[in-house]
Structure formats: structure tokens, C-alpha cells
Amino acid sequence: MVRVLDMAILGLLEERELHGYEIRRQLRDQLGLLANVSFGSLYPALNRLEKAGAVEAVDASAESATVVTPATGSLSGEWAALRARRHSSPRGRRSRKVFRITPSGRQLFVELLADQGSAEDARSFGLRLAFARYLAPGARLALLERRRAQLVQRLDEIAHAKNDNELDVYARSVVEHTTESVAQDIAWLDRLLATERSDGQASTQERSTVAVRQGLEPRRAVQTEH
Amino acid sequence: MVRVLDMAILGLLEERELHGYEIRRQLRDQLGLLANVSFGSLYPALNRLEKAGAVEAVDASAESATVVTPATGSLSGEWAALRARRHSSPRGRRSRKVFRITPSGRQLFVELLADQGSAEDARSFGLRLAFARYLAPGARLALLERRRAQLVQRLDEIAHAKNDNELDVYARSVVEHTTESVAQDIAWLDRLLATERSDGQASTQERSTVAVRQGLEPRRAVQTEH
DNA sequence: GTCATCATGTAAGCCGTTACATGATTGC
């Protein structure tokens, strides 16, 4: 499967420099997906990405973050810098290792985002979509359409298999609820696709405004409802 | 996490004897969950369960032989059984290894089903519910209520975390859709809980009537044993 | 001076996958 954690880390680092502990918090609080990722996988992933040149540790003394300082600021991994900062900063913590994404990391990120090779579950799709603003409009459309096709296929498989077996109440309830959930996911994708398409026709500058509007007709009704 | 595959295998074997290939088919076609389980995990799981005494290989020639031949893998014995089977059965395929659940396997199954220890994802809950007829009514209620509490908590966490951050359209859409999905899951559980409760209060004879009123099919003589 | 929280890491292991290897039976 796709390195979903790598993708998430890089996606968060696209926005601002972060250290591991804070990355985990944002994973939990901000995205909701990957809520329970453990440090035992997070820190090795960060070090792996650093070794691969996709991210780099930020030197504390050189700080240029003029914009949003995210309550955590950015501190160093260097002892001297830490000591100097300990008195000046009110939130000077321990040996934070703050990471920043590199150009090659950006490239890796979009490659991971647009990767079509591997089977996609709800989690990996959700993560991709959450970072979809970093994709080109065409790749965004492709992502949505690919996911839609997968869900439609799954719906067909369920409908096809269901006809001749005799399930008890509980098993049937599970199957039916699954069917409904998938159908609703498809309907959601249809709304996103409609927005995306009308978006592409609108002027590029107005994009975010247009994107907020919803309620456009899906291009095709979801069948197999019951 | 809970051995979700073991649970599925045992659950299917509760109903009838099956060989590995057929178990996989039923996993895919009948339950829908665990659709893509691979042989590379299925066969080792079966052999593990056999070693643990939870299932046993069915001797083809001797149908009702009470002598439990533990199928320790003696080559000659298996070959003989294969040859015997090949001519007797009209659908005599290759060296099928048909498994049957044992009494200790039944015990393991209900333990796995009712296990409260580990964190439960959608898949493991779906599987548990699909086999809920093997649970006592109390354990069934507990299963549903536990899952409901988890989802409510998750909803709270999302709502709590959402208020102060500024997400772009895509990320927000993901979060909102997640929220809606969880809410619908809770609503589904509420319907199941209502049925379950009125079911428990109604006289045993009236149960099917009650179930129909809730929009469910009347169940066949399943529960109460095990 | 000790506890909670912040912060980073390592080691062992589980659960499951893909890829590979083998063999039987049926239908053309």
C-alpha cells in the first residue's frame, strides 16, 4: 500500500515547519484521519524521509517564518540554540527537532498524491482529497473519478452477490448498511465532481468562491438504491 | 488487533464444513467484508487454527467417524483419503482439505466475538455484527452499545477539534463527510438497538412481528443456542 | 522532589500482503 503516513507528513509540512510531536497532534485534531498514528511509526517515518532528502531539520538560529507562527514557533535541535532560547522563549521546550520539506520532498509529495498504482481504501483516498489543493485540476478530477469508479464497482459486486444467499437479520443489516454507505459516498463524490467541473469552467481567480457553492446536480443519479 | 480473520473463518465454519478456497469465496461474496483476503493469509490461518484445535480436517471416506484423526500431515494418509474421495464424490476436486469447527473452536469463536479488549474499527465491528446471532442477547446489546459509544466519542472529538482551524475546501469536505458518515452510523445503530430492545421485551412468539414492524425480515430459528 | 506533559527514539512482534511454487481437473 501507499505510504499513507509519508504522504500525511509531507502534506502537513507543505504548510509549515513542524516537529514530530506536533505533527501527530495535527494528524489527530486537524484531519481526523490517521487519528491514532503512534510515535513508534511516526518518528521512524520522519527519519526515513530525512535520510531520503525529502525533509530536513531546521536550524534554529536561521528562522524566516514571517507569517503564521503556529503557537509552537519553531525551535532547534541544537543544544546551544536551545539554551539560548530557553530564557527568551516562553514556550521553550526540550530538544525539538523541527522539520521542513525540501524541493525533492515536494516532488515526492505530489507523486504520492497522484499515484494511481495501488489499491485505494477510504483512508488513503480521504487523505489524498484532504490535500487535493496541491494537485493540478486535471489530477484532482482523475482522483475523484477513479475513486468513484471503484465504489460503483464495489456496489455492483455487492448487488450481484446478494441475490441468492440467505442471510440472517444481522448479516443482512450489515450488507445493507454497507451498500447505503457506499451509495452515499458516491453521491458525495458526484457533488465534488460537479463542483470541480463547473470550477474548471469558471475563472481561475474565483475558484475558492465557486468551490464553496454546492448543491449542483450530479451528472448521473446513483442507481441501485433500495 | 483482534484476529479478525480467525473470527470470520470460525463463523463460516459454524454454519457448515468448508475448505479454504470456498471460505475465501464466501468471504468475498457473502459477507462483503474481508473481500480481498489473500490465500497467503487464509491458509496459514487455517493451519494455525487446526494446530490450536479449533478446527479439524474432515475425513472424506469416514463421514461420521467419531475418531478424530488430527491430520498431522502424514503424507500417505492424506493421499489415501484423497484417492478415496476422488471416486466417491461427484464433485471430487483435487486435494481439498475440508475443515469442521470443534467444540473448543466454538468456544474460541464466542470469545473472539464478545471480546471487548481491543480497539474496534468498522471492519471488525461489521464482522461481529454479521455473526451476532451467535451471541446471547445481552452480549449483542453490549456490542451495539459499545460501538455506539465509540462513534459518539469520535463525533465529539471531531466537533471539538474543528472549531478553530482554517481548512481549505477539500479538507473541510473530507471532515464534513466523515462527520456525516459517523452520524449515519450512529443512527443505524440506534435503529438496531431499538429493534433489539423491543425484541427482548416482546414475547418470544411475537418476535418476528416486532421485527417486521422495524423493517427487518423475520428471522429464522437461529439465536438462543450458543 | 515528584508528577504531568512534552518530546524523541528503539525493539519486538502481529497481521496481512505480494510473489512464487505446485498440482489436479475440466473443457476444448
Add this chain to the structure above:
DNA sequence: GCAATCATGTAACGGCTTACATGATGAC
């Protein structure tokens, strides 16, 4: 006799978790 399907297995590996180990800081 050859391909497709049925059928069972093994080997290598990958991602993620739990448990463990370490250490700083602030509050009481």
C-alpha cells in the same frame, strides 16, 4: 496437450502497534 479454473501452500517483506527507554520542563 493446453489453457483455465480449482486448490493448497511457502517466503519475503511491509507497515503499524505496543512496550520499553530516555530525557527536559513546568507546576505544585
